[in-house]
Amino acid sequence: MARIRPRFVIALLCAAWLTGLTSCKRPAAGDACTQNGKFVCTSHTGGLICQSGTLQTLPCRGPRGCQGAGAASQCDDDLAQPGDACQQTVNENDSCSTDRVEQLLCKDGKFAVARTCKGPAKCTVTGDVIGCDDSVADLGDPCIVEPGEANYACSTDKKIELACDAATARFQASNSCRGPKGCWMDANLPHCDNTVGREGDVCRPFDNRVCSEDGKAELKCSQQGKLVRVRDCKHACSVRSGRIECD
16 A cells, blocks of 8 residues: 655644744644645644634545645545534535534534435545435434425434425425325435324325324314314224225
8 A cells, every 4th residue: 555655744844834934843733823724734634724813723534634745735624523624715615524424514614514414325525526415314404405496305213204494404394204104205306104193293285184193083284284183083093095084
């Protein structure tokens, strides 16, 4: 296996281009600096970056780590953790979390969670492209969707269909899927077994009839998009040939 020669160690001894100092000294986190956004490698796994006039630790958790010398230093931040210092660029700088279940975005010099990637493909790095499988999520998880578009997911327990709300950038309940088939995704489209529900659940479409979880009542989807009780079933509520029967 090829080894990376530690050529950048020489640069650590004289980093005037980063700190603005006229004499050579080893830069350290907390030192004053003059060129915001500039960074230098200090090891194979990280370096120092100038942010708001102060040097901060810059983790480089990607497989290539930190390479190069002085102004030619290169930091592989394809993998990161929330709160890590990051390189603020004109274009968006995003990354996968080290556990591959979150997509991170560099904001104000720190990586923050942009969306969760709980689907089977998780978070992937292909060249310069970050892929995030958010087909599985939980209520309140951060998500990304453009206004006027749709981004759906199934909850991890498969009982709720979720939709990403553009205003809050969070997944919200879109339908109750408490039937035996639950919620599943196919070609990025949600499928929901909504033959069984719970009073107060979010629902659609309007006037859709379902059975309560205990099988003792018939429910319907109100104009407010909530399941309400229609009637009690003397014996049982059941689904037969796609129809709700309340005996």
